[in-house]
Amino acid sequence: MSLDDASHKPHERLAILLADDLTRVGDTIRARMASEHAPRIPEVTAHLIEAGGKRLRPMLTLAAARLMGYAGDDHVRLAATVEFIHTATLLHDDVVDESAQRRGRPTANLLWDNKSSVLVGDYLFARSFQLMVETGSLRVMDILSNAAATIAEGEVLQLTAARNLATTEETYIQIVRGKTAALFSAATEVGGVVAGGSDTQVRALFDYGDALGIAFQIADDLLDYGAGGAIGKNTGDDLREGKLTLPVIRAIAAADADERAFWERTIGKGRVEDGDYETALELFARHGTLDGTRADALAWSAKARAALEALPEGEIRDILSDLADYVVARLV
């Protein structure tokens, strides 16, 4: 692969550019997921980490640090920290969601058991804190421990918001920050902090990660209703699971009495019948909520690109800008 190949997606170009750093992150992850006494730990962790994934979050940390001209080692530790936090949340999510598949493979809770997923997740959280303590930066620890709290709070919020028709747009954005944006923004922010960026630059890196994460998650929620013409295997899952995503929240806000009864039965009570998915799409079209939500995703993407203007020009900044386009490109 070559960087000049325009057919490469932005995260693939980042992976090429940061290949050496990524190798070191992989080495750190392998060294730190080991447990002298409990071989179950590296088994479960390796199953998930070696299944691939795009390593997007650790790349954001590496890219932010490199963009700021960093030449030390702490960005590798922090990228591994971010990946450990992400892996721990995936393990716990699969228990919470009772998932059977992740990254095309059976989930750890299915292959081993829920117990192992809970406890190995806890181990990875603890490991991530050990790694961040090694950087010696209180500011980094503050950012990442706050992100961990926002993630857990967002997950609890998502649990209690499910099937609750009173869920507001504000709550939705908090859930999205917890699910996705909090770790994106912490990943870019700590990259800037270890590189010694100015307050303005660190703030810009936070804003980029936050807006990128929100754009990414809104796009994901739109795809579940077939946005961009894509009908994937998960299309309609959110309706069946009673998730209050932005198109639904807005359709409920605009609903007349009959429409409200439809949402109460499907989202509220979980009684989804044949044809309900198509009815949901009709209601979205009637109130323009898919178009409105798409506009929101594009606005967050634009906000992410705009944040980059405060940062040094160059190839990494260009790729990060393309990445902000890419996460919403599937919508048009």
Next chain:
Amino acid sequence: MSLDDASHKPHERLAILLADDLTRVGDTIRARMASEHAPRIPEVTAHLIEAGGKRLRPMLTLAAARLMGYAGDDHVRLAATVEFIHTATLLHDDVVDESAQRRGRPTANLLWDNKSSVLVGDYLFARSFQLMVETGSLRVMDILSNAAATIAEGEVLQLTAARNLATTEETYIQIVRGKTAALFSAATEVGGVVAGGSDTQVRALFDYGDALGIAFQIADDLLDYGAGGAIGKNTGDDLREGKLTLPVIRAIAAADADERAFWERTIGKGRVEDGDYETALELFARHGTLDGTRADALAWSAKARAALEALPEGEIRDILSDLADYVVARLV
């Protein structure tokens, strides 16, 4: 209650002596378990925290700091940190063990669901890291993040050691450190660190907590086989659950072929029948394993008391010494 009342147990005397500090710990816990957005979090946490418990771990931090003459505020933050870590592990333990009762009340996983227990536990872990970061002490963060890793590793080890007759005494001690001693020793150690104790004093506080925790857990495991004549509601649970505790490990090591077959059927395969508990007691008596294990618990208790000799004399030291006696007093 008065401190002079000899009928008070050591932890009750500590609670009287540290009453003001404990009130502040309670205030910190209540303030920090709040979540503006997700009311499920304080609901679940309050259910567990307000059920009582002896608050032994936060008292160990407070006592260690006060013993060293500390007059600041960080010991309160750290005591709350320690209680949050403990509460998080209880929430996750109850999911792992599929428990129905804790502290005489239905468990959170039963009252709400496993999902809430997993995610609220994660939130409390994150909160505990935020609190320790506020102390600004890298050494404290190092100690507590290591303890968190040891706890999770010990729990995974316990999971994989269950029903495994090849479990060694060394593995048992690692499990015990994970279950109990790692948080006891971190609790006392960080109390000494914030108080600015010398390396020798901090080491002595670590050794005290470590030995106290091990003595406590070995005693607990002995009580499960009716040590000290107490037949509680949990007597025999460990045999049914196939736990490799010290008396069993030693009885297996000394077993002839018939005895080994008994252990393979009961502990190994989980086929426990009427009369098996009595047979286990006979085998313990034949090989003297309950007596030997009791001697070990007393030796750890003595080690805890000995560690205190490096620390300032006074009322707190006396109570901590009595506490080391108390945790094994139920065995004789």
